[in-house]
Amino acid sequence: MIFFEKSQPAPASLASEKRKVSGSYNQQDVLDRLVDDFKNKCYLCEQDELASINIEHRIPHRGDADLKFDWNNLFLACPHCNNIKLAKYGDILDCTCKTDEVEDSIKLKLDSFPMSEVEVVANRMDDRTKQTAELLDAVYNGTTPMKTKEAENLTSKLDAEIYQFQQQLRRYLEAKKHGDEEEMRSLRRKIGYGLQKTSPFTSFKRWIIRDNPKRNIEFGDLFEVGD
16 A cells, blocks of 8 residues: 545535435546545555546445544545445555555565465554554455455566566666666656556565665655656
8 A cells, every 4th residue: 555645625415415315436537546645556556557446445334424524534435445445444544645654554565476376464462453464465365266356466466567567677777787777767757656656565565675775875865756
């Protein structure tokens, strides 16, 4: 998970729909804002350009109209993540709240090697962080046979993205060794894009950089460029 800034104020339709007996939060202005705020990515798994979209409640509303139509409780999710989360995980970290420090609180790692599982590490021991880490582990590694297959499809996309990013890092270091400044500039731009919020699976790439002091010195300044 990475931090996304939620735009304000709330879409106008939420207030009017809340007053209706059978009002719905699935409105065009809500969807458009969520797609823009979350860079067209699922806030949980971070895959982009979703073929199918759900509007998800971070805190399950359970029929409570205030929670159901609360703009700050609406998030963009893929069906895989939304179906795993449902109402089981009711108090996860809020990736739109800076003080929740989602990027520091949970480490995500995938070794780019066939049949590897995603490693989800809670860096804090409070209940919300542990619950979020448990949810992300279920998202990336599966629970039921069907969800495990969906997770395999998801991590196949993730693996391809991580492999490409690691290849760019290797090529950059090779260019640096040979003093090829033009190639270094080109690769640095590509690496920088991979570290932006618009890129799929951003948190995995950022942890590749953050986990190594030398890489952090070389590329850590690219995290927020263009955000």
